Amino acid sequence: MKRLVSGIQPSGSITLGNYLGAIKQFIALQEELTDTEFFIFIADLHAITVTQDKTQLRKSIRSLAAIYLACGLDPEKVNLFVQSEVIEHNQLGYIMESTVYVPELERMTQYKDKKLKQQAGIKSNLLTYPALMAADILLYDADIVPVGEDQKQHLELTRDLAIRFNSQHGDTFKVPEPLTPKIGGKIMSLQDPHKKMSKSDENPKGVIFLLDDLNVIKNKIKSAVTDSDTRIVYDVENKPGISNLLSIYSIITGQSISEIEKTYANSNYAEFKANLAEKLVEYIRPIQERYQTLLASPELDLVLDKGRDNARHIAYRKIQKVYKRLGLGRIK
Ligand code: ATP
Numbered sequence: 001m002k003r004l005v006s007g008i009q010p011s012g013s014i015t016l017g018n019y020l021g022a023i024k025q026f027i028a029l030q031e032e033l034t035d036t037e038f039f040i041f042i043a044d045l046h047a048i049t050v051t052q053d054k055t056q057l058r059k060s061i062r063s064l065a066a067i068y069l070a071c072g073l074d075p076e077k078v079n080l081f082v083q084s085e086v087i088e089h090n091q092l093g094y095i096m097e098s099t100v101y102v103p104e105l106e107r108m109t110q111y112k113d114k115k116l117k118q119q120a121g122i123k124s125n126l127l128t129y130p131a132l133m134a135a136d137i138l139l140y141d142a143d144i145v146p147v148g149e150d151q152k153q154h155l156e157l158t159r160d161l162a163i164r165f166n167s168q169h170g171d172t173f174k175v176p177e178p179l180t181p182k183i184g185g186k187i188m189s190l191q192d193p194h195k196k197m198s199k200s201d202e203n204p205k206g207v208i209f210l211l212d213d214l215n216v217i218k219n220k221i222k223s224a225v226t227d228s229d230t231r232i233v234y235d236v237e238n239k240p241g242i243s244n245l246l247s248i249y250s251i252i253t254g255q256s257i258s259e260i261e262k263t264y265a266n267s268n269y270a271e272f273k274a275n276l277a278e279k280l281v282e283y284i285r286p287i288q289e290r291y292q293t294l295l296a297s298p299e300l301d302l303v304l305d306k307g308r309d310n311a312r313h314i315a316y317r318k319i320q321k322v323y324k325r326l327g328l329g330r331i332k
């Protein structure tokens with residue numbers, strides 16, 4: 001059996017970027033990859049690289065669990081769990097800190113970006129975060145890790161660390177492969193199409209949250225920044241705004257970009273945006289309805305308990321092996 005591992009931070013409300021770059025892939029793959037075990041988690045330990053309010057964090061963890069299921073994750077096929085409930089993530093995270101070098105961490109684009117935004121001091125785990133992420137993946141001997149484009153660099157580092165550990169201590173970890181979607185791997189902000197759509201953006205007008213009021217979603221699409229000429233054509237370099245909207249349109253309708261360009265060859269931006277807004281809202285509406293039911297149902301905890309127990313079983317055995325390889329404790 002192969003294994004697939006991925007996670008999302010409960011660092012705010014889930015965005016259309018998170019959905020199209022990550023969650024939608026998980027859903028498609030759970031049907032396709034019948035020879036693969038899935039481990040999908042809520043990366044709450046990663047969320048505390050920046051200060052979090054405890055009530056809000058607790059809420060975001062539950063909310064993310066309900067979103068995963070509302071989007072179609074099947075708890076029969078997927079082990080869904082909360083990262084901090086499987087202690088081995090911390091244990092292997094620390095070991096990975098002894099495998100990675102500081103300059104490798106300092107080179108990470110996400111670290112450099114987030115460091116600039118940090119006003120109240122940079123926590124040491126903002127730097128060491130990729131060591132924990134590597135642990136999340138290597139703990140389960142993942143073959144595949146579906147993520148958005150922005151996480152590819154962390155995946156490369158994970159691969160390097162697996163190879164390094166294996167060569168220093170003997171074959172221990174599988175070297176994982178990233179998987180990014182062909183379209184939708186990097187959805188851009190609707191207000192600044194040069195910037196990634198992100199949960200923690202200070203300007204919410206550029207970000208579509210899956211749980212936004214449907215009218216708000218429509219308005220955000222309609223007021224999205226577009227480019228100076230009026231043609232609806234895909235050209236990321238020269239027309240990043242409309243290209244971003246075309247990508248969203250293409251993924252949610254399943255139509256190719258060229259088909260959509262043809263359909264709208266004689267239309268203006270306003271018509272195109274109004275149609276996209278309608279389609280997107282109809283796409284998101286059932287997700288929101290399922291979300292409300294799931295959030296209030298006892299099923300959520302049962303799913304998370306089962307996911308945690310299955311994950312622990314594998315993670316415990318892996319940590320025993322790693323400790324033994326390193327000479328830690330009294331394991332012979
Ligand atoms: P934060 O703002 O807290 O850094 P984020 O919105 O960047 O959060 P993450 O939790 O870091 O979200 O990412 C979860 C998953 O969603 C990752 O696989 C990531 O690559 C993907 N993802 C995030 N933003 C986008 C985006 N704009 N387009 C496509 N995929 C994305």
Ligand code: LTN
Pocket residue numbers: 005006007008009043046132133136137145146147151154
């Ligand atoms: N760092 C990722 C979330 C994440 C993750 C992982 C993704 C944490 N651990 C392991 C894939 C595999 C992010 O999107 N910020």
